[in-house]
Amino acid sequence: MATIKIEPLTSNGFAPYGRVLDFDSSNPTKSGEGWTCYSPVDFLQPTSPMLGIGMVISEKYPKEVTALERHVSREELLWAAREDLVMFVDIPYKLGSESQKPNIYTTKAFLIKAGQAVIMHRGTWHSPAFALEGTATYYFAIEFTKDFIDQDEQPWIPFNENEVAVLVE
Numbered sequence: 001m002a003t004i005k006i007e008p009l010t011s012n013g014f015a016p017y018g019r020v021l022d023f024d025s026s027n028p029t030k031s032g033e034g035w036t037c038y039s040p041v042d043f044l045q046p047t048s049p050m051l052g053i054g055m056v057i058s059e060k061y062p063k064e065v066t067a068l069e070r071h072v073s074r075e076e077l078l079w080a081a082r083e084d085l086v087m088f089v090d091i092p093y094k095l096g097s098e099s100q101k102p103n104i105y106t107t108k109a110f111l112i113k114a115g116q117a118v119i120m121h122r123g124t125w126h127s128p129a130f131a132l133e134g135t136a137t138y139y140f141a142i143e144f145t146k147d148f149i150d151q152d153e154q155p156w157i158p159f160n161e162n163e164v165a166v167l168v169e
């Protein structure tokens, strides 16, 4: 068992797992009356032409998590639409290994505030993004293709040694 605390989302803290979308407010690329544009703030680097857009409705985060999933050949954009989210992530490691499991000791839980978005690295282990409270809606975008390690049938891989991550306040 390992205990994990929910951390605020910062670019530095999230760097091993992916990137937080942000912009330099002093440097807009376009603007007009009532609007200011910052573009591009980041890039997805697809290798196939189809980017699938998904929506998830999730419930309040569980106290314990036993398994994560990963997409070894694809980055994933995830955007908290209306409510705050809690997502467990572990670093991408040994992307070529089919027997690799998430490591509970490098797993963290981040608070993704409503309106924030992240791009997970290829192979970042992740849970669904759960609601901080009540019910939450989020969107994700990921290449619509199979991983070269096809984990689509049973994507949820238990932690090493069947450890359990316990979230503490």
Ligand SMILES: NC(=O)N[C@@H](O)C(=O)O
Pocket: 054, 056, 076, 078, 126, 127, 128, 129, 140
């Ligand atoms: N992030 C999330 O909820 N889902 C995706 O990773 C997916 O593969 O469905």
